[in-house]
Amino acid sequence: MGIHTFDEYVLDEDRRELRRGVDAVSVEPQVFDVLLHLVRNRHRVVSNDDLLASVWRGRIVSQSTLSSRIAAVRRAVGDSGEHQRLIRTIQRNGYRFVGSVSTAPVRPDKGRPPQESEAGEATGIGGIATTQRLQSRPSIAILPFADRSADPVLDSLVEGVFEDVTTALSRFSWLAVTSGSSGVSCRDRWLDVREAGRELDVRYVLEGSARRTSTGVRTTARLIDAATGVHLWSNHFDLPCRGALGAQDGVTAKIIGAVESELERSEIERVKRKPSNSRDAYECYVRARSCVYQWTREGVDEGLRMLQEAIALDPDFAPAYGMAAYCLVQRKSNGWCTDPDNEAATGARLVGRAAELAREDPATLSRVAHALAYVVGDVDGAMGFIERARKLKPNLPSTWYVSGWLKLWLGQPAMDHLTTALRLAPFHPLSFKTHGAITYAHLIAGRYDQASLSAANALRGRPSYLTALRAAAASNALAGRLNDAKTLVAQARGLDSTLCLSKLKGLFPFRRTCDFDRWAEGLQRAGVPD
Numbered sequence: 296m297g298i299h300t301f302d303e304y305v306l307d308e309d310r311r312e313l314r315r316g317v318d319a320v321s322v323e324p325q326v327f328d329v330l331l332h333l334v335r336n337r338h339r340v341v342s343n344d345d346l347l348a349s350v351w352r353g354r355i356v357s358q359s360t361l362s363s364r365i366a367a368v369r370r371a372v373g374d375s376g377e378h379q380r381l382i383r384t385i386q387r388n389g390y391r392f393v394g395s396v397s398t399a400p401v402r403p404d405k406g407r408p409p410q411e412s413e414a415g416e417a418t419g420i421g422g423i424a425t426t427q428r429l430q431s432r433p434s435i436a437i438l439p440f441a442d443r444s445a446d447p448v449l450d451s452l453v454e455g456v457f458e459d460v461t462t463a464l465s466r467f468s469w470l471a472v473t474s475g476s477s478g479v480s481c482r483d484r485w486l487d488v489r490e491a492g493r494e495l496d497v498r499y500v501l502e503g504s505a506r507r508t509s510t511g512v513r514t515t516a517r518l519i520d521a522a523t524g525v526h527l528w529s530n531h532f533d534l535p536c537r538g539a540l541g542a543q544d545g546v547t548a549k550i551i552g553a554v555e556s557e558l559e560r561s562e563i564e565r566v567k568r569k570p571s572n573s574r575d576a577y578e579c580y581v582r583a584r585s586c587v588y589q590w591t592r593e594g595v596d597e598g599l600r601m602l603q604e605a606i607a608l609d610p611d612f613a614p615a616y617g618m619a620a621y622c623l624v625q626r627k628s629n630g631w632c633t634d635p636d637n638e639a640a641t642g643a644r645l646v647g648r649a650a651e652l653a654r655e656d657p658a659t660l661s662r663v664a665h666a667l668a669y670v671v672g673d674v675d676g677a678m679g680f681i682e683r684a685r686k687l688k689p690n691l692p693s694t695w696y697v698s699g700w701l702k703l704w705l706g707q708p709a710m711d712h713l714t715t716a717l718r719l720a721p722f723h724p725l726s727f728k729t730h731g732a733i734t735y736a737h738l739i740a741g742r743y744d745q746a747s748l749s750a751a752n753a754l755r756g757r758p759s760y761l762t763a764l765r766a767a768a769a770s771n772a773l774a775g776r777l778n779d780a781k782t783l784v785a786q787a788r789g790l791d792s793t794l795c796l797s798k799l800k801g802l803f804p805f806r807r808t809c810d811f812d813r814w815a816e817g818l819q820r821a822g823v824p825d
Contacts, residue, residue, distance in 0.1 A: 299334050301394040302381065304372055306334055309496070311473050313371060318611065321655035324437075324461045324472055325350060326367045333368070333382060333392040342389040365390060432577045433562055434471040434497040436521070437461050440514070443506035453505045456514065459547040460501070460554075466688045468656040469577065469614050470558070473497055492521020499527070499561075501554060511535045516550050518557055528557040548690035552720035555691070559584070560724070576609035580618065587622060588724070590757060595625045613652035617659035620645040620666035627670055628802070629761050630791035635801065642670035650680060660684035661693040664701065674704050674804050692720040696729050703735055706807035710736050727756025731763040738770050738817070739810045746770035761790050765802075769817025780821035788823075795824050 299306040305314045311327055313320040322330070328350045333341055343361060350364075365384075366376065374381045381394040437460060440453035465472045473495050488500050503516035510533070517529040530553065532546045566581040579601045586598035599622040605615040623642045626632045646663045653659035661684050668677035678701055684694040699713035713736060716729045730753035737746035750767030753760055764787040772780035788794050796819060805811040 297398045299396050299398050301334070301396045302372065306331065310471060312471070315373075319468065320371050321466070321468070322371045323367065323465055325458065326364055326371060329364050330368045330371065333390060334396060337392040337394075337396060340385045340389045340391045345389065432469050432471060433499065433558060434473065435464065435499040435501060435558070436473040436491060436495045436497040437464065438491065438500060438502040440503040440505060440516075443504050446507060452512065452514070453503070456503070456505075456547055456550070459544070460550055463547065463551045463688055463690060464501075464554070466655065466657055466691075467555070468653065468659065469580070471497075487524070488519050489521060489524045497521055499558065501550075503550075508533070514546050516554075518554050520561070527561055528553055544690075548719050551688075551690045552692050552723065556720060556723045563588075576605040576612045576615065579605035579608065580612065580615050583615075583618060587618070587625065590625075590759065592629065592631050595622050595629075595631070598622055611652055613649055613656055613659050616645050616649035617653060617656075617662035617666075620649060620670065621662045623670045624666050630793050630798075639671050642666050646671065655687060657684035657688035657691050657694055660687070661691070661697045665697045668701055668704065668804060672804055674701055674806065677701055678705075690719055692716045692723060692729075693725075695719065696732065699729075699732050699736070703732065703739065703810075704804050704806060706805075706810060727753045727760060727763070730756065731760060731766065734763055734766040734770065735814075738766055738773075739813060741813075743770045743774035747774060747776075759790055761787060764790070765794075765818065766814070768821040768823070769814050772820035773813075773817040777820065780817075784818070784821045784823055797825060 297308050299308075303315050304320070305312075307314070308331060311324070313322050313327065313330070329346060332346060332349050336345075343358075346361065365382065369375055369382055372381055376384070379393075381392060383391050383393050385391055437457065439457045442453050461472065464470060488502065492498070492500055498521055500519045500521045501516065502519065503514065505512055505514045512534045513531050514534065515529065515531040518527045519525065520527055530549070532549060534546070562581050563585045566578050567585065569578070583598040583601035583605065586594045586601065588594075599619055602615045602619040602622065605612060606619070609615070620642055623632075623638050623645070626638065627635070632638050646667045649659055649663050653663070660680050664677040664681035664684065667680065668674040681694060681698045681701060684691070685698060688694060693716070695712045695716035699709040699716060702709035702712060710733070713729055713733045717726060717733070720726060730749050734746050734749040734753060737743070737749055747767060747770045750763050750770060753763035754767065757763075764783055768780045768783035768787060771777075771783060784794075796815060799815050799818065800811070803811070803814075805814075
């Protein structure tokens with residue numbers, strides 16, 4: 296293990312991090328492995344066969360796949376095939392890293408060494424705040440899924456799921472992902488999961504397998520606490536014999552949705568157990584999420600305060616800005632905002648900084664899009680961010696959820712996006728919000744009975760969910776169930792005594808007047824005062 300410095304970059308083998316100055320550079324694990332192999336072997340030309348043996352462990356891949364990984368490596372370090380400033384193509388032979396590199400070993404007995412420059416000056420690694428953030432954030436090792444049937448078709452399936460899951464999880468800026476050759480090494484030695492966790496220095500391990508059954512293929516995945524060996528989550532997915540490879544994307548999506556939710560819950564519980572005065576930016580962020588997810592005014596206000604503390608500790612921590620902007624979404628939707636113009640200006644500043652820092656972080660970009668549309672009122676601008684988030688991580692439920700809301704407000708078909716969010720994570724703790732958005736999609740389309748059923752699903756998950764209560768009241772009134780509607784209005788006004796027809800315009804940025812009018816008419820029939 297070592298820390299390699301070249302040009303403006305630091306390549307940290309132990310933490311599997313590529314940084315430019317103090318900023319993390321988002322790279323897929325396989326791209327990281329290619330770069331690391333080139334840097335380690337910079338004294339010679341690395342052939343295609345050498346890369347395939349080291350990074351792909353001899354598995355046959357196309358030349359286009361290899362070329363795309365080399366191109367991604369070059370982009371990550373500010374190089375290109377035209378300039379070849381750091382990575383040179385040696386025609387018909389392979390590639391060579393030609394940049395000037397200094398390497399410092401990691402010394403476990405004495406901690407991480409200061410990085411030494413070409414002139415021999417100790418410069419440190421990214422500053423105190425950055426180091427603290429990296430040490431505190433969660434880490435996960437993804438062990439390649441095992442083929443329990445020694446079947447070449449299953450080999451392709453498990454390799455594909457492993458690579459897709461690794462790529463998807465690496466998009467989370469708050470999560471350090473270890474995989475590739477490190478994970479393969481551990482699995483091939485059949486280490487106990489706790490031993491793998493210690494060797495790879497990670498907090499969590501994701502492992503899995505696939506085997507033939509009498510009717511098809513069963514893929515199993517398990518998320519494990521690396522310190523205790525406790526299984527935090529596990530599930531299996533049965534696929535038919537025909538089309539098993541084609542169903543790979545669906546399996547990957549379900550694994551990612553479940554793992555993201557469980558990691559979030561586990562991290563909140565872990566940080567709660569620590570002394571409250573033991574904080575850095577990441578832990579402030581986790582505590583803030585715990586407060587926000589109480590869905591109370593006091594909880595959201597305390598969460599916002601903690602996020603401001605996180606930003607003060609680390610001004611470049613993008614998720615804190617995104618979550619702070621999301622707090623403003625909650626304040627507005629629950630009637631807790633006392634100065635809309637000031638909060639819109641604050642929201643604009645937060646989403647601007649978050650977007651600047653989180654170009655490769657789909658979860659933060661989703662919150663940016665939500666706040667930009669709902670708090671700032673720029674729905675068209677928000678669409679650009681959410682489309683980028685969905686391209687970065689097509690199986691992240693929050694990107695589909697926010698995209699559904701934006702389409703609703705723009706008067707576009709939204710149901711496919713919302714049902715995709717629900718399908719990806721049907722048991723996610725925040726799925727009640729997706730049911731709430733689906734309620735509005737039915738309401739706007741005139742499907743009042745279906746809207747009422749969706750609202751009931753949302754309110755079962757969170758009885759005080761004001762957004763769903765307003766839609767439930769309107770839907771029931773328009774369906775002719777006035778007594779039910781009036782009861783729902785009473786519940787809503789118990790949570791927000793200022794709810795009245797004159798304030799509805801400020802609640803949702805509906806582009807089409809007819810969509811707003813339908814909703815407002817339902818609430819008027821339900822007894823919401825002028």
